Amino acid sequence: MEEWTFVHVTDIHVGSPDSFRFAPAWNENWKTARSQIIAADPDFLLVGGDVARDGLLHRSELEQIKADLDSLPFPYHVIPGNMDIGNKYTDIAGPRRDDPSLNVTEKGLAQFESIFGPLWWSFDHKNIRFSGLSDIAINSGLPQEARLWRWVEDQNVRPHAARHVWLSHHAPFIDSPDEPNFNIAEPGQYHDWYFGIDEPGRGRLLESFKLTRANIVLSGHIHCRHKQKFDAIEYYKGPSTAFSQWGDRWPEGDDTLGFQRFDVSGSQIRQSFVPLTQFSSSTGYGPGGHPRPST
Numbered sequence: 001m002e003e004w005t006f007v008h009v010t011d012i013h014v015g016s017p018d019s020f021r022f023a024p025a026w027n028e029n030w031k032t033a034r035s036q037i038i039a040a041d042p043d044f045l046l047v048g049g050d051v052a053r054d055g056l057l058h059r060s061e062l063e064q065i066k067a068d069l070d071s072l073p074f075p076y077h078v079i080p081g082n083m084d085i086g087n088k089y090t091d092i093a094g095p096r097r098d099d100p101s102l103n104v105t106e107k108g109l110a111q112f113e114s115i116f117g118p119l120w121w122s123f124d125h126k127n128i129r130f131s132g133l134s135d136i137a138i139n140s141g142l143p144q145e146a147r148l149w150r151w152v153e154d155q156n157v158r159p160h161a162a163r164h165v166w167l168s169h170h171a172p173f174i175d176s177p178d179e180p181n182f183n184i185a186e187p188g189q190y191h192d193w194y195f196g197i198d199e200p201g202r203g204r205l206l207e208s209f210k211l212t213r214a215n216i217v218l219s220g221h222i223h224c225r226h227k228q229k230f231d232a233i234e235y236y237k238g239p240s241t242a243f244s245q246w247g248d249r250w251p252e253g254d255d256t257l258g259f260q261r262f263d264v265s266g267s268q269i270r271q272s273f274v275p276l277t278q279f280s281s282s283t284g285y286g287p288g289g290h291p292r293p294s295t
Contacts, residue, residue, distance in 0.1 A: 004126060005042040008167070009033060009259040010220030011240035013083065014065045015053030021286020023053065026242035028280035033241040033259055034072075036274060040261055043125065044074055046132070048220035048238060049081025049169035056086055056108045062115045077121060079132040080112045081169045081221065087290070088170065088198070089140040095187045102290050104136045109144045119144065120151050128264065129161035131212070135168040138201035149204070156211040163269070164214045168205075170197050171219040171237050174249075177206050177230050191246065195222050209233055216262075216269065222246050224255040225273060234271075236260060241276060 012030045015022050037045060047069065052061035062084065069076050082088065086104035093099050112134075113119050119134040133152070137145045173179055174196045182193035197205065209217060210231065217235045223245035226237040239258050247255030258275040 003263055003265040005040060005264070006044055006046060006125075006130075006262050007037050007040055007042045007259055008046045008048060008218045008236070008238055008262065009037065009241060010048030010169070010218075010238045011050040011081065011223055011242055012047075012065075013050055013053045013240070013242035014061065014068070016058065016061050016064060018060065019054055019058055019286070021054070021284070021288075023242070023284040024282040025280035025284065026053065028282055029241045029257060029276060032276050032278055032280075033257075034068075036277060037259065038073060040274070042074060042261075045069075045072065045076040046130070046167050046218065047076055047078040048167055048218060049079050050083045050220065050240075050242075051078060051081065052084055055080075055084035055112070056105075059111060059115070062112065066115055077123070077130065077132060077167075078116050079167055079169055080109070080116075080119065080134050080136065082136055085109050085112050085134070085136060088136055088138075088194075089142075090184055092184050094184045094190050094193075096190070097290060099184065104140050104142065106142050106144065109134065109137060109142065120148060122155060124161055126264070127162045128269075129164045129212075130167070131155060131164065132167035135170050135172075135197060135205070138205065139198055152205070152208050156208055158212075160213050163216075163267075164212050165216045165218065165269075166209060166212075166214050168197075168217065168219045170221050171195055172197050172202055172206060172209075172217060172235065177202075191249075195246070218260070222249075224249060224253045225258075225260075226250050226253045227271075236271065239273070 055062040085108035087102040122131040182189040184193045223240035225239040228235045244255035
C-alpha cells in the first residue's frame with residue numbers, strides 16, 4: 001500500500017511589526033518550518049492553534065497568517081489557540097496576572113470563525129478520520145460551548161472510522177487522565193492549570209475520544225514534545241516553532257523547536273520529530289506574556 005504523510009505543527013505565533021510588540025525570530029522560524037513542511041510533501045497539514053502572536057487583539061494578524069497558509073501547495077486544517085481567541089476560562093486570578101481579564105470571549109471565537117471557518121470539524125482521509133475542536137471553549141459557559149458539545153455528541157454516534165486522530169490546542173491532561181484540577185491560585189500548580197483542560201469538560205472530552213475510538217490525540221500550547229499512552233490512545237504533546245517552553249516538566253520532555261511528521265502505511269502510523277534546520281536569533285520589541293486586552 002502506498003505510504004502517505006500528514007504533518008502537525010502548532011504554536012507558530014506569527015506576528016506583525018504593526019503591533020505594539022513583535023518577535024521577528026518567531027516569524028523567521030515559521031518560514032523555516034514552512035519550507036521544511038513543503039519539502040515533506042504531506043497530503044495535508046494540521047495546525048494546532050496559536051497561529052498568530054496576538055490574533056485576539058489584532059484581526060490583521062489572523063488574516064495575514066491565513067493568507068500565508070492558503071498559499072501552501074496542500075490543504076491545511078486549523079484550530080484556534082489561546083493567543084487567537086483568549087485563554088481558558090477562570091473566575092480566579094492567578095499569582096502573576098489577572099487571568100479573568102484574559103478569558104476566551106464570544107467575540108474572540110466569532111472573529112476566528114469568521115476568518116478560518118468552523119471552530120470544530122471532522123473529515124475522513126484514506127480510512128482515517130481527523131477531528132479538531134476549539135477546546136478553549138470547554139468549561140467557558142459561552143454560547144459556542146453549547147454548540148461544541150452538540151457537535152461532539154454527533155461525533156460520538158457516527159459510524160466509526162478504522163482509525164481516528166483528534167486535534168486540540170490544550171493538552172487534555174498534564175500527567176494522567178484522572179488527575180484532579182490544578183489550583184490556579186497556587187504558584188506551584190499554576191502552569192499545570194494553565195496548560196491543561198479542567199473537569200468537568202475534560203472527562204466529557206476523554207469519553208468522546210473513547211467512544212469515537214481515537215488512536216492519536218495531538219495537542220500544542222505547552223511548546224514541549226512529550227508522548228503518553230493511556231487506554232490504547234497515544235497522546236502527543238507538540239513542540240512550537242516559535243520558542244521553547246516547559247522543557248523541564250518531564251524528564252523525557254524536549255522543547256526543541258520543530259514539528260511532528262506522521263507517515264501512514266497500511267495500518268501503521270509512524271510519528272517522527274522534525275527539528276528546525278535553523279533557529280533565528282533576531283531581536284524584537286514590546287512586552288512578553290499576556291498583556292490585558294485593553295493594552
